[in-house]
Amino acid sequence: MSRKSFLILENGKVFEGKGFGADxxxxxxxxxxxxxxxxxxTLTDPSYYGQVVIQTFPLIGNYGIIPSDFESSKPALxxxxxxxxxxxxxxxxxxxxxxxxxxxxxxPGLYDVDTRAITRIVREYGVMNxxxxxxxxxxxxxxxxIKSYKVTDAVKSVTPTEVTTEIAENPKYNVALWDFGAKGxxxxxxxxxxxxxxxxxxxxxxxxxxxxxxxxxxxxxxxxDPMENGDVIEQLRILCEKKLPTxxxxxxxxxxxxxxxxxxxxxxxxHRGANQPATDTETGRVYITSQNHGYAVVGSSLPSNAKESxxxxxxxxxxxxxxxxxxxxxxxxxxxACGGPLDTEFLFDKFIALMSENK
Numbered sequence: 001m002s003r004k005s006f007l008i009l010e011n012g013k014v015f016e017g018k019g020f021g022a023d024x025x026x027x028x029x030x031x032x033x034x035x036x037x038x039x040x041x042t043l044t045d046p047s048y049y050g051q052v053v054i055q056t057f058p059l060i061g062n063y064g065i066i067p068s069d070f071e072s073s074k075p076a077l078x079x080x081x082x083x084x085x086x087x088x089x090x091x092x093x094x095x096x097x098x099x100x101x102x103x104x105x106x107x108p109g110l111y112d113v114d115t116r117a118i119t120r121i122v123r124e125y126g127v128m129n130x131x132x133x134x135x136x137x138x139x140x141x142x143x144x145x146i147k148s149y150k151v152t153d154a155v156k157s158v159t160p161t162e163v164t165t166e167i168a169e170n171p172k173y174n175v176a177l178w179d180f181g182a183k184g185x186x187x188x189x190x191x192x193x194x195x196x197x198x199x200x201x202x203x204x205x206x207x208x209x210x211x212x213x214x215x216x217x218x219x220x221x222x223x224x225d226p227m228e229n230g231d232v233i234e235q236l237r238i239l240c241e242k243k244l245p246t247x248x249x250x251x252x253x254x255x256x257x258x259x260x261x262x263x264x265x266x267x268x269x270x271h272r273g274a275n276q277p278a279t280d281t282e283t284g285r286v287y288i289t290s291q292n293h294g295y296a297v298v299g300s301s302l303p304s305n306a307k308e309s310x311x312x313x314x315x316x317x318x319x320x321x322x323x324x325x326x327x328x329x330x331x332x333x334x335x336x337a338c339g340g341p342l343d344t345e346f347l348f349d350k351f352i353a354l355m356s357e358n359k
Contacts, residue, residue: 005110006136007081010128010146013121014136017113020085021102023134027149028052028078030130031294032119034273038290038339043101044070046158046181047250047292048077049223050151052130055082056119056273061098064089069338071183075102076158076223079132080109081118108132126268127294154224155180155232155251159202171196173355176214178204180222180232180251185336189348190218203231206238216245216355219252221334226254226264226295233259240326245354247347248330250293256330257321263301267317270294271332274340277313278320278333286313289333290340296332297321327354 005019009030032054033042039060042053060082085098102109110132122128129149131142158181166187172194177187179199190197198212202222209217217239236259240246248256254264271291278289287310299308299318310320310331320331329351335344 002112004134006133007110007113007118008131008133008136008139008142008146009121010130010143011121011125012143015113015118017110019108019132019134020099020111021080021109022106024106024108025131025133026052026078026108027129027131027145029149029151030054030122030128031270031272032056032122033292034275035290035340036274038274040066040069041071041183041339043075043077043080044072045183045292046072046076047221047223049154049158049181051077052079052081052132053077054115054118054122055080056115058083058115059086060084061086062089063091064094065096065098065101066091066093067095068093071185072158075105075107076181077107080107081113081115082109082111083113083115085109085111122269127270151224152228155202155222155229158223160199161201163198163200163204165196165198166191167196168192168194170194173215173352174198174212175216175218176200176209176212177218177220178202178209178252180220180229180255182220182222183334183336185338186218186220186249189336189345193348193352195352202229204235206235209239210242214244215359216247216351218351219246219248219256219330221250221252221292223251225266226251226258229255240328243326245351245358246326246328247351248328249334249336250332253321253330253332254295254297256328257297257302257306260306260323261303262306263298264295265298266295267293271312274337276333278310278344279313280310281308287343288341289319289335289344290337291333293332327358
């Protein structure tokens, strides 16, 4: 039986819906994703740490829960909002339903709300905080709580706690994957290309990473404000001096730019979805990409040893950087995206080529 639940926005607007998943109250940063498929990957993407996620596509849960599609072992998001939830999924790989998965993961959900109207508010006013609650009796104090909320210690909360290594079937390279909240398909994409992958937590030092004598450095995606990771930026600066082949994705892209003196900024409502156009600045070709980020590198702040390689075709923000003084490059989007377009998967091959040339 469904239960009454409310979404309170930071601007005071209230939406009534029905609760599912875990029966609890939460406060978080409200964001939306426009992806039509891949809700399992969205739910298990560590980059959503501290956030309440709206799916703009109206029907969610129709192919159930498929653990082999997860990007991490458990969800990091605060809550999940959908228009319609599917209670009777149909897929030969299905291993459960969305409602039960959210309950088991202690994540509250909200459905039967006007997700289109909520999304339009976020697009107009920008990312804002919110609260999911079962009562409006404490609205004044709830609004104070909502306004004071801030996503902090994001990377520290999702990074692994130990160093692990996965061996490829026919290994050719040793890659250090610096995990700031990595999606699982980054590691899978490297392993299938003949890379032994050693995963390091965010608090690893440059000395520890160099200790495995890596052929290349992979900088993962992750949540939160990139400027919050001062220790990582300093260690990354040391690593860059070694001029090892380096590939950064999403947060890794931002941290690499910050280590070289660039700046980052928070976007109005970010880019989250599987249909973001990124233009190659050399060829003019536009790639359709999957993205999930609320911050971006300020292109005009890039140092002389860096140049923009991709820009967002919608708003002109920086989507990629190539460095001229070291074998390093990075992108804001996800070339490993599942579900999502694989148009830019070739960037992993570019990273392999850099390591081959550097051997």
